[in-house]
Amino acid sequence: MVEPADRPLVEIDQLHKTFQVGSDGWFGNRPRLVRAINGVSITILKGESFCLVGESGCGKSTLARTVMGLEKPSSGAVCYDGTRIDDLADSRRLPFRRKMQMIFQNPYASLNPRMTVRQILEEPLRFHRPELGAAERYDKVVAVMTSVGNNPDWGARFPHEFSGGQRQRISIARALMVDPEFVVADEPISALDVSIQAQVLNVMMDARERHDLTYLFITHDLSVVEHFGTRVGVMYLGTLCELADTRTLFASPRHPYTQGLLAAIPRMDGSQLSHVKMTGEVPTAMDLPSGCVFHGRCPLARERCQREIPELREVAGRQIACHYAEETA
């Protein structure tokens, strides 16, 4: 496994992202807002596989899209290798787009059904490396298809001719075509069958070694995180509640939300269903609770939690946003 060098590759600083979804008030002058991300700061080191976990609606995909420049942040900054990229003009941003690639959840939706596999794979090359000739492009297609475990002779076929696992390998291949350094994978195996999940995860781990990749891996599946990630950030309602290296987090989760999340993973160790630690459901990001966003579901919540937003701070070898983090061990 590639040991992370301590050089930051992607720095996310106090990121906020708000979407306007309508307006209220007599004159429609009061915007109705969804606060998708509220002041998240994460530093991803070179060579890391940073995992971001959380339930649906916690803002993990919005964060990924904002890092990739598919959304503009409302405030805060995203830096890549020391350069601030979130406010760059499109033309100045172009070189970064080559270095940063993305893999999406649904390989049925993310591959153009009217393009052959070869066209799909050559498109990013034509765009980012126009200097390459047809023969060089084709060589690259063959090399990358082989490296993800697909038959390179399949280039003339269309996406519908492939199974879900093969399609997801094609979208991984597409991301690898332009030799990226940083790959954002948003739930890349959630739509796949169990035996195929393992295949695709293996392809991603092989690619990490072969191409020296840094990953930002977005998922709701904690058992995958435990296996794949070097560090984990746990998100809840647009806020980062705990950030630690994988082993620390799984061995001793300290945030009450992380604890509830880990207890909810169905285990195969012969145990019956473990006691449910957390009740209730995630509030919507349109109507954020005051104070700590988790207080409504937290078994430890006290008066202070309703009033005061906890800062992310260093406790027991991890960063944690909880007023009572010292008591949760």
Added chain:
Amino acid sequence: MALLEVRDLDVIFPLGRKTLQALHGVSFDLDKGERLGIVGESGAGKSVAAFSILNLIAKPGRISAGRVVFDGDDLAKITDAEMQHIRGNRISMIFQDPMMTLNPVLTIGTQMVECLKAHRTISDADARRIAIDKLEEVKIPSAAARFANYPHQLSGGMRQRVVIAIALLTDPAIIIADEPTTALDVTIQAEILALMLDLCRDHGVALMLITHDLAVVSQVTQRIVVMYAGRVVEQGPTPAIIADARHPYTRGLIRALPQQNRPGVRLHQIRGTMPTLEEIPVGCTFHPRCDFADATCRQREPDLRVIDAGKVACHHAEHIIGKLRAGGTDG
């Protein structure tokens, strides 16, 4: 005799000149109050098996051989009216997506009363009382107020609770749940599974849980049926299957899960994909993906035979298991 007996079930879908066989000699039993898991990947035939029990297979699909016996009645021989009495009444069903199951333009109360009145002669007031009781049983807070809500006013987890409440309305003998928690978040999934487990125990309802998630079946069920390419390849008590499966496919599936592997190393994987119904291989359907396949496997399809506490459809089950236990090099 078991409450539900499925015997040598074949289901075919005639499509133009071709005929696809979705189920091939599927047999299993479900006892009164038992919790059974039907496990398999997409296309393995687990949903078709469930639908065929209730005679819900979409046309032109049909049961071409075998029988389903519920409480002594052969369901293939009964009239439509008798089937109506069983479906949704003695045997209820829960589906994956609660938003698709519930009618968006009717309140959940209307839908619950409608369901009760379809199966019983009952006054509106009594139906309402039973419905609210069931909503309380699935732990929906302020059930009487929720009775008047529309599905969109509830969260995903609450909607699935309503669907479970509807399934319980008629005090069924069997609940068939097809991927009931797949669309839910992991914390909500844990709550719903715990609820279903409690309800089945308290009411003595038999549960047939259809899922692709081995961890979920391991925590909820007592027995597992593993399906592959329209066939049952292994069945047995849940702890035995999880700890020591005999079929190379089951074993491979369990070993492929991240929680069964050391963090950071390559996962055990089964090569290839499950065949589609159009290209079912000759011999053992799993042989192209199996590391132990030999000439026998390529020619002759294995029968499901009794080994220890379970049944396995593999020519070399005894031989392979010895090797796997010794070497630990699962397919």
